[in-house]
Amino acid sequence: MSLNPILARVTDRIRTRSAASRAAYLLRMDAASRAAGTARTHVSCANQAHAYAAFEPNDKLVLRQARLPNLGIVSAYNDMLSAHQPFERMPALIKDAARRAGAVAQFAGGVPAMCDGVTQGEAGMELSLFSRDVIAMSTAVALSHNVFDGVLCLGVCDKIVPGLLIGALQFGHLPTIFVPAGPMTTGIGNDDKARVRQQFAQGLATREELLASEMAAYHGPGTCTFYGTANSNQMLMEVMGLHLPGAAFVNPGTELRDSLTRAAAQRLARITRQGDEYLPIARIVDERAIANAIVGLLATGGSTNHTIHLVAIAAAAGIHIDWNDFDELSAVVPLLTRIYPNGSADVNHFHAAGGMGFLIRELLGAGLLHGDVTTVMGEGLARHTEEPCFDGDKVAWRPAVAESLDTTVLRPATDPFSADGGLKLLKGNLGRSVIKVSAVKPEHRIVEAPAIVFSGQDDLMAAFKRGELARDFIAVVRFQGPRANGMPELHKLTPALAVLQEQGYRVALVTDGRMSGASGKVPAAIHVTPECLSGGPLAKVRDGDLIRLDAAAGTLEALVDTAEWAAREVATADLAANQHGVGRELFFNARANACGAEQGASTFGSTLPSPLPVA
Structure with a gap:
């Protein structure tokens, strides 16, 4: 071939x-x-x-x-x-x-x-x-x-x-x-594990039940x-x-x-x-x-x-x-x-x-x-x-075997699960981002909804527990990039957002942070570059701004009047709490020298070949 x-x-x-x-x-x-x-x-x-x-x-x-x-x-x-x-x-x-x-x-x-x-x-x-x-x-x-x-x-x-x-x-x-x-x-089934996690997020399972489920999975x-x-x-x-x-x-x-x-x-x-x-x-x-x-x-x-x-x-x-x-x-x-x-x-x-x-x-x-x-x-x-x-x-x-022994798990190239690899580049006035759609159903791949801006995952989880998120919205979780706080994974948010999606709400996540290898069924535009701390446009978003995430067209846009958008200043954040504890003090230089996600989030600066500019 x-x-x-x-x-x-x-x-x-x-x-x-x-x-x-x-x-x-x-x-x-x-x-x-x-x-x-x-x-x-x-x-x-x-x-x-x-x-x-x-x-x-x-x-x-x-x-x-x-x-x-x-x-x-x-x-x-x-x-x-x-x-x-x-x-x-x-x-x-x-x-x-x-x-x-x-x-x-x-x-x-x-x-x-x-x-x-x-x-x-x-x-x-x-x-x-x-x-x-x-x-x-x-x-x-x-x-x-x-x-x-x-x-x-x-x-x-x-x-x-x-x-x-x-x-x-x-x-x-x-x-x-x-x-x-x-x-x-193999431990318990992954669907069973995910179900207990969602039940715990809704208060329908105890911490003891959640721990028992997790220990049966990771055993x-x-x-x-x-x-x-x-x-x-x-x-x-x-x-x-x-x-x-x-x-x-x-x-x-x-x-x-x-x-x-x-x-x-x-x-x-x-x-x-x-x-x-x-x-x-x-x-x-x-x-x-x-x-x-x-x-x-x-x-x-x-x-x-x-x-x-x-x-x-x-x-x-x-x-x-x-x-x-x-x-x-x-x-x-x-x-x-x-x-x-x-x-x-x-x-x-x-x-x-x-x-x-x-x-x-x-x-x-x-x-x-x-x-x-x-x-x-x-x-x-x-x-x-x-x-x-x-x-x-x-x-x-x-x-290796001539034919897959389980076509629900592994298929030949002539009969794939989908014709594309399920990873998309999103571009627009919010910057450049990636989204993994291989686990996202087609009907959830386009979301247009008002933004709710959060400064971290704990704020989003607190709002969810207070019952404030039972509506269509796009969660904008910002100041989560490499230079801000080391770009932590925000996978903790997946069960809560999945619950809201299953309740019929149109929800999505947009962040300059990471999700993880376990990115799942909720659409998530992640690694938004440039990050907010570097003046990225995601820091211009305000509560109520209409955001359109379109994985089919490959766009990520704040639907805000062009003149108003150009005149807006980027928000700032108090990151003092991210500078100390569990050794974070020792990583000050790493945060200061980190390049953007699309350049590999490297802390080595000029010691390796110069990173590409963001196009």
């Missing part, structure tokens, strides 16, 4: 736009590459002695001889996050597998890992987005010793995988493989099973060729999961300079891989957070993308999955129905992925149409 002409055009546009910065990035990575020998042979004897003084004798001997590769492990392990608890066992598996492959592995460093599910609606959520850049810097610290010949990145959740990848790309001369932990087994080790940012991360690593094929959604604690972890270490040993083939990550993450990532996001109805994260990831590799690229591809990429919140199934159902191997094969067959990319397998993306299995006691791969 020939490449879809829209995909070809968008990729060429990205390549042209990025030519200078990409060339400069590759020159830096080539300069960092060691011409011969292992990395540790290029540091002094004293430095080497420090690097493996505490290692066990046999490994120390190998390191001292300096002929075999040394693999660095960077992990987001902690045992408070269910998704990352399984990483506790993995370094030992990796070290053993590395020895068997003729290599040595060292734990290079840990990175912080916070859970948006724990901080949702709490002050700590204001650190969440910026934790991505902290993780990137922590990854750089771990690798800065310059004694590693390859990297294994262990991470799963929301900001962690993007942060690990941004950090790893600054060491782009090193081969890098991402090692997932897998999703927890064991592994990633949360809905298709939010964490599982979107795993899809992206697979479609970008940074996982072993089919590794994303194998449950933790299983023999296959352990075997895939060992196989990742063995594969990495082969793709270092000391192995049979050298595959640095700088050459894997190119313009085609970034375009493939956008396609994968659209085809699966993935997390809106990646309209921010993918921009920052691409910039770390010298590549510039913007929301026009997402929007143009969304028009031609069909939606092939229904996973909660875009359906009732979870990622375990998706994996059982055919999973990533089936999905990638369908997209390749439709000409909607670049198949000629380089991956960690070194053979193009076709290898990722396979799924892992056992050949005796070793992991092997076989072709």
Whole structure:
């Protein structure tokens, strides 16, 4: 199948736009590459002695001889996050597998890992987005010793995988493989979970009933099973060729999961300079891989957070993308999955129905992925149409199922759930915004109603509880951008707005904040850029202004007289309460330096390629 002409055009546009910065990035990575020998042979004897003084004798001997590769492990392990608890066992598996492959592995460093599910609606959520850049810097610290010949990145959740990848790309001369932990087994149904949440929002369920429901949903080790940012991360690593094929959604604690972890270490040993083939990550993450990532996001109805994260990831590799690229591809990429919140199934159902191997094969067959990319397998993306299995006691791969085993969850490209990817760019006199409509019914995709302006999600929830929102309205929740308060997710609002929508009211949300990978059935224009604190026009909105959100036409407008709108001053906000507590004091510089959402909300300023202006 020939490449879809829209995909070809968008990729060429990205390549042209990025030519200078990409060339400069590759020159830096080539300069960092060691011409011969292992990395540790290029540091002094004293430095080497420090690097493996505490290692066990046999490994120390190998390191001292300096002929075999040394693999660095960077992990987001902690045992408070269910998704990352399984990483506790993995370094030992990796070290053993590395020895068997003729290599040595060292734990290079840990990175912080916070859970948006724990901080949702709490002050700590204001650190969440910026934790991505902290993780990137922590990854750089771990690798800065310059004694590693390859990297294994262990991470799963929301900001962690993007942060690990941004950090790893600054060491782009090193081969890098991402090692997932897998999703927890299925708990109660997602529809049941959502129902109890809505009942609690209406006062029809007790807190004890809500907690029991949530604990039945989030019940064991592994990633949360809905298709939010964490599982979107795993899809992206697979479609970008940074996982072993089919590794994303194998449950933790299983023999296959352990075997895939060992196989990742063995594969990495082969793709270092000391192995049979050298595959640095700088050459894997190119313009085609970034375009493939956008396609994968659209085809699966993935997390809106990646309209921010993918921009920052691409910039770390010298590549510039913007929301026009997402929007143009969304028009031609069909939606092939229904996973909660875009359906009732979870990622375990998706994996059982055919999973990533089936999905990638369908997209390749439709000409909607670049198949000629380089991956960690070194053979193009076709290898990722396979799924892992056992050949005796070793992991092997076989072709993914020929047909979906559950077409309510996973469909072929010839019979999609919808003809487009369900992610839209909205433009108008309120700025630029994105909306995820894959879970929004067509009759709710156009809302024209008076604005009610809120300074935060708590104000909206208080008004809901007072019974003041039983009417048609568009909630404008502003001063929620990166520079204002770190751009927290506002997913706490979903149950209340869903209740009002089900009661027959026309409701929508417009905000310069985020929702999340769990953006659902209520229309939400999010990431409005420029943000209010930067003088964005959303700060001009007043209570009662008629707002039109039209996801079909791609517009977001305040229907206010043009002269009056031009004369209005932007509102200001008292953000003193967002400057202190739960560590927010330490993130002052992050807020001050953050660029806009469409530029990736990066805090690195000029250290990465200059962000694109907002068109």
